[in-house]
Amino acid sequence: MRTLNYGQAIREAHSQLLKKDPRVFVIGQGLWSPWYAGGSLQDLDKEYGRDRIIDCPISENAVTAAAVGAAISGMRPIVFHPRMDFMLLAVDPIVNQAANWSYIFGGQVGVPVVIRSVINRGGEQGAQHSQALQAMFTHVPGLKVVVPGTPYDAKGLLVSAVNDGNPVLYIDDRWLYSESGDVPENLYSVPIGKGRLCARGNDVTIVSSSFALTECSKAVSLLSAKGIGVELIDLRSLKPWDKEMVFSSVKKTGRLIVVEGAWRSGGFAAEISATVSEEIFNDLKSPVMRVCLPDAPAPTSPALEKVYFFNSAHIVSAVEKLVVLERS
Amino acid sequence: MLRIRLFEGTLADLIDAGEVKTPCHLYIGQEAIASGVCAALRPQDTIWGGHRSHGHYLAKGGDLTAMMTEIFGKVTGCSRGRGGSMHIVAPKVGLLGTVPLVAATIPLSVGAGFSCKLRKDGGVAVAFFGDGATEEGHFHESMALASKYGLPVIFVCENNYYASHLSLLERRTKDNISESAGAHGMAGSLIDGNDVLGVYSTAADAVLRARENRGPTLIECRTYRWRGHVGSSWDMDVGVKRRDELKEWLDRDPIPRLRKQMLVEGVPNEWFEGEESAIREEINIALKAAREDPYPSTEEVGAHVFVKGIEG
Numbered sequence: 289m290r291t292l293n294y295g296q297a298i299r300e301a302h303s304q305l306l307k308k309d310p311r312v313f314v315i316g317q318g319l320w321s322p323w324y325a326g327g328s329l330q331d332l333d334k335e336y337g338r339d340r341i342i343d344c345p346i347s348e349n350a351v352t353a354a355a356v357g358a359a360i361s362g363m364r365p366i367v368f369h370p371r372m373d374f375m376l377l378a379v380d381p382i383v384n385q386a387a388n389w390s391y392i393f394g395g396q397v398g399v400p401v402v403i404r405s406v407i408n409r410g411g412e413q414g415a416q417h418s419q420a421l422q423a424m425f426t427h428v429p430g431l432k433v434v435v436p437g438t439p440y441d442a443k444g445l446l447v448s449a450v451n452d453g454n455p456v457l458y459i460d461d462r463w464l465y466s467e468s469g470d471v472p473e474n475l476y477s478v479p480i481g482k483g484r485l486c487a488r489g490n491d492v493t494i495v496s497s498s499f500a501l502t503e504c505s506k507a508v509s510l511l512s513a514k515g516i517g518v519e520l521i522d523l524r525s526l527k528p529w530d531k532e533m534v535f536s537s538v539k540k541t542g543r544l545i546v547v548e549g550a551w552r553s554g555g556f557a558a559e560i561s562a563t564v565s566e567e568i569f570n571d572l573k574s575p576v577m578r579v580c581l582p583d584a585p586a587p588t589s590p591a592l593e594k595v596y597f598f599n600s601a602h603i604v605s606a607v608e609k610l611v612v613l614e615r616s
Numbered sequence: 617m618l619r620i621r622l623f624e625g626t627l628a629d630l631i632d633a634g635e636v637k638t639p640c641h642l643y644i645g646q647e648a649i650a651s652g653v654c655a656a657l658r659p660q661d662t663i664w665g666g667h668r669s670h671g672h673y674l675a676k677g678g679d680l681t682a683m684m685t686e687i688f689g690k691v692t693g694c695s696r697g698r699g700g701s702m703h704i705v706a707p708k709v710g711l712l713g714t715v716p717l718v719a720a721t722i723p724l725s726v727g728a729g730f731s732c733k734l735r736k737d738g739g740v741a742v743a744f745f746g747d748g749a750t751e752e753g754h755f756h757e758s759m760a761l762a763s764k765y766g767l768p769v770i771f772v773c774e775n776n777y778y779a780s781h782l783s784l785l786e787r788r789t790k791d792n793i794s795e796s797a798g799a800h801g802m803a804g805s806l807i808d809g810n811d812v813l814g815v816y817s818t819a820a821d822a823v824l825r826a827r828e829n830r831g832p833t834l835i836e837c838r839t840y841r842w843r844g845h846v847g848s849s850w851d852m853d854v855g856v857k858r859r860d861e862l863k864e865w866l867d868r869d870p871i872p873r874l875r876k877q878m879l880v881e882g883v884p885n886e887w888f889e890g891e892e893s894a895i896r897e898e899i900n901i902a903l904k905a906a907r908e909d910p911y912p913s914t915e916e917v918g919a920h921v922f923v924k925g926i927e928g
Binding site for chain 2: 339342344349350351353354355357358359360361362363365380384385388389390396397398430432453454
């Protein structure tokens with residue numbers, strides 16, 4: 289199988305979708321820039337023309353709303369926010385309009401828009417270039433949220449998002465752009481709402497997604513060397529999320545740690561934790577634990593960044609705490 | 617114009633009687649704008665509205681009964697009982713949605729402009745909004761985008777001098793909304809919004825400009841909100857000044873103005889009477905349906921969060 293990195297996989301999905309479907313176009317900031325989108329949109333304007341690859345003014349609100357309006361009127365736009373923080377200027381078209389449109393008109397008018405954004409954490413960028421706000425959007429009925437963690441899923445989930453017919457937030461992570469993996473050349477899709485089992489084990493289930501997965505994978509190896517078997521699940525989609533896969537794993541292991549590269553309070557880890565406690569409490573051998581970012585904005589100082597962003601060692605110690613706590 | 621006036625007159629009575637409870641924002645007095653603009657459009661052209669959009673819906677060809685049943689919350693309503701007065705839709709005739717978030721549909725119309733431009737289908741998108749909406753960033757960002765990309769969009773500002781309870785000059789320094797067009801490098805004009813023929817002619821010019829890829833237009837139509845911001849009241853609580861103003865604007869009622877012109881052109885009086893009685897009959901039929909049709913099934917409270925079946 290051919291290997292691509294994460295950015296190349298996203299680019300290939302764009303290119304194949306643009307070629308296949310004349311309704312698809314891309315609009316957002318940085319589309320004509322050689323570096324803004326980490327290669328994920330590189331030279332698409334040269335291939336498909338600047339009428340369909342539209343680098344635009346810094347008007348997140350109107351641009352996102354224009355994508356929503358184009359979707360309502362028959363197109364399949366992908367609107368791009370190179371930094372997720374800036375997407376907050378477009379919350380009206382996302383939350384008030386796109387998310388509500390189908391419901392308030394009784395399912396007669398769909399909004400087939402993909403709203404893509406990138407989490408830009410790290411690199412001493414600080415509070416307004418680092419936010420991972422996916423949980424905010426999972427709160428809203430009418431939005432789907434996908435968070436691909438591998439090149440394979442980055443391509444396949446973009447295809448599903450464009451074809452879904454409903455508003456989909458596609459959230460990728462700058463830290464994933466150098467990850468490589470197998471990516472088929474054909475135009476395939478990865479279903480929205482289905483998780484992926486990354487590792488099998490009997491002692492504890494770790495549920496994670498997006499960049500946090502890479503640290504989880506390292507933790508799985510470290511723990512395996514210590515004789516602790518971890519079942520690792522990549523959710524891939526946060527809304528809808530694969531309850532069936534998570535439940536069946538937790539029923540087997542009896543222990544659950546949710547690892548999310550976002551703030552703890554009101555985060556998506558809390559949603560999973562609450563659902564598991566509500567629905568399969570009797571299968572749990574110990575309380576559900578979360579490994580998340582602290583409830584503070586991202587710092588810039590490298591000394592602070594080091595403790596702010598968790599790594600595999602934090603995950604290992606959380607697992608050990610859980611298992612040891614229970615064994616003792 | 618008369619259909620809108622009589623529909624909303626009935627609605628005002630129903631609100632007074634307590635039979636209609638969903639918030640209704642009446643368009644009475646402003647009918648010439650929706651009627652004049654929509655007369656210049658083709659069925660496939662899209663229009664986008666706000667909270668005060670019964671007039672836009674009817675002028676574009678939306679089904680009167682489906683709007684009445686919607687306002688009554690019935691499953692036969694144009695939004696299947698999920699929208700009420702403020703979220704109405706008529707996709708088959710190009711009304712793809714009206715919503716009450718002020719100015720929200722202005723940039724959506726810009727998106728429809730992108731659709732027309734990319735498809736090269738000769739279509740036009742029209743945003744209807746009030747003077748209050750020009751205070752939102754949406755308005756300026758949208759004009760900037762539409763102008764930059766030369767999109768076939770017409771921005772129709774219905775300046776009725778009030779945003780909720782505040783009059784225009786309580787909200788902005790100058791009475792100069794139409795001048796925003798020049799700042800964004802696009803065509804703009806200021807017209808009498810109570811003159812339906814004038815509105816039609818200005819809109820027809822703008823439509824032609826859009827179809828010929830000569831860019832967007834802002835049309836500021838001067839008009840007046842006869843009734844209160846919401847509901848059926850005459851809204852005298854906003855001060856003596858409004859009472860005097862209202863009297864002046866009642867004299868500028870667009871419907872008798874057109875009627876006078878038509879009489880001069882030789883349209884017989886009986887024709888008007890016939891039209892009015894046909895409209896009243898249509899409204900009575902709608903009202904009967906609105907009272908008798910079923911509500912949506914309570915089991916379907918969560919239905920339609922997503923659309924189905926438009927994949928591929």
